[in-house]
Amino acid sequence: MVIPPFETFYAAHRDEVFRFLGRRLGRDRAEDAFQETFLRALRAYPRLRHGEHLRAWAYTIAGRIAIDEHRRPRADADLPELASLDGRPAFAQLEHLADELPPTERAAVVLRYGYDLDYAEIGAALGSNATAARQAASAGIRRLRRKEPQ
Amino acid sequence: MNIVSPDLDRRFRDAAAQEGLLDAAYDLVDTPIGKLLVATTERGLCRIAYDAEPDREIELLARTFGVRVLRSAKPIDPARRELDEYFDGRRRTFDLPVDVALLAEFNRRVLGELARVPYGEVVTYGELAARAERPRAARAVGTVMNRNPLPIVLPCHRVIGANGSLTGYGGGLDRKEMLLRLEGAIL
Numbered sequence: 001m002v003i004p005p006f007e008t009f010y011a012a013h014r015d016e017v018f019r020f021l022g023r024r025l026g027r028d029r030a031e032d033a034f035q036e037t038f039l040r041a042l043r044a045y046p047r048l049r050h051g052e053h054l055r056a057w058a059y060t061i062a063g064r065i066a067i068d069e070h071r072r073p074r075a076d077a078d079l080p081e082l083a084s085l086d087g088r089p090a091f092a093q094l095e096h097l098a099d100e101l102p103p104t105e106r107a108a109v110v111l112r113y114g115y116d117l118d119y120a121e122i123g124a125a126l127g128s129n130a131t132a133a134r135q136a137a138s139a140g141i142r143r144l145r146r147k148e149p150q
Numbered sequence: 151m152n153i154v155s156p157d158l159d160r161r162f163r164d165a166a167a168q169e170g171l172l173d174a175a176y177d178l179v180d181t182p183i184g185k186l187l188v189a190t191t192e193r194g195l196c197r198i199a200y201d202a203e204p205d206r207e208i209e210l211l212a213r214t215f216g217v218r219v220l221r222s223a224k225p226i227d228p229a230r231r232e233l234d235e236y237f238d239g240r241r242r243t244f245d246l247p248v249d250v251a252l253l254a255e256f257n258r259r260v261l262g263e264l265a266r267v268p269y270g271e272v273v274t275y276g277e278l279a280a281r282a283e284r285p286r287a288a289r290a291v292g293t294v295m296n297r298n299p300l301p302i303v304l305p306c307h308r309v310i311g312a313n314g315s316l317t318g319y320g321g322g323l324d325r326k327e328m329l330l331r332l333e334g335a336i337l
Contacts, residue, residue, distance in 0.1 A: 003217050005209060005217055005218075006218045006219055007208050008208065014154045014159070015153045015154055018153065019152045039166065039169065042172075042218060043171060046218060
């Protein structure tokens with residue numbers, strides 16, 4: 001799939017990414033995070049090798065930035081950290097573990113367990129629906145379990 | 151509110167250009183002869199299109215200059231200002247840098263000669279071919295004019311047929327006539 005011009009990518013996803021950031025961060029912080037999300041996407045854009053899963057990609061960047069924002073100490077913020085056993089953020093561990101999964105399963109697993117998105121959000125990111133997202137995430141988890149050394 | 155406000159949208163587009171992250175920026179510019187789609191790279195103006203279908207133009211820009219194509223007003227402001235002045239009759243030459251680096255050598259040479267044809271004057275296709283040191287290439291010069299990526303700024307409207315007829319114009323003959331009338335080249 002050909003990589004679309006950035007304008008096309010941006011116009012297609014800006015509103016949903018902004019809504020997603022708004023739910024995570026509140027409106028004020030969402031504005032900064034929004035700009036950072038698309039600037040980061042723009043910096044990485046020439047390195048993309050194909051135009052598939054761009055929506056999930058946008059959500060992944062936004063999710064990462066939302067987490068960075070959460071970590072930033074803010075007087076007006078009382079939002080919980082994502083739990084992580086050894087101090088490394090959950091998404092970082094998962095992205096590595098999930099490397100070999102098929103793209104849809106990988107995106108579903110990372111977005112669900114790394115970024116704590118609900119299945120409706122993941123379905124939206126993947127261009128499907130909550131049911132399909134749940135199935136992709138469980139298929140991914142099953143596959144990861146099979147790979148796990150006993 | 152759950153959509154991106156025009157203000158936030160504009161701030162992102164400005165920041166993207168400001169940080170030098172774009173292969174090409176474009177915007178629409180209102181003129182007395184219609185809306186123009188105007189695009190620029192870091193090197194200079196790279197496209198002026200009449201009656202543009204934005205989706206198609208954006209695809210073309212992405213294929214030519216790179217995928218980071220974004221609508222952004224600020225990089226286009228200098229061109230907007232010079233075009234406004236031109237259509238007001240307050241400007242006779244454009245000072246904007248142009249980016250024609252990707253064109254074929256012959257096209258660049260012909261467009262270079264074209265750029266020297268003064269405001270308010272006309273040349274024939276044959277004369278322009280001669281100035282480009284290809285005296286028998288009048289027809290090829292016609293093709294270069296037809297594919298001129300920067301009409302108005304590179305003044306292909308000043309090129310006419312040997313019999314004095316306006317011949318043709320990418321933006322339509324009406325516009326060629328209006329531009330020549332604006333410049334006082336025809337009454």
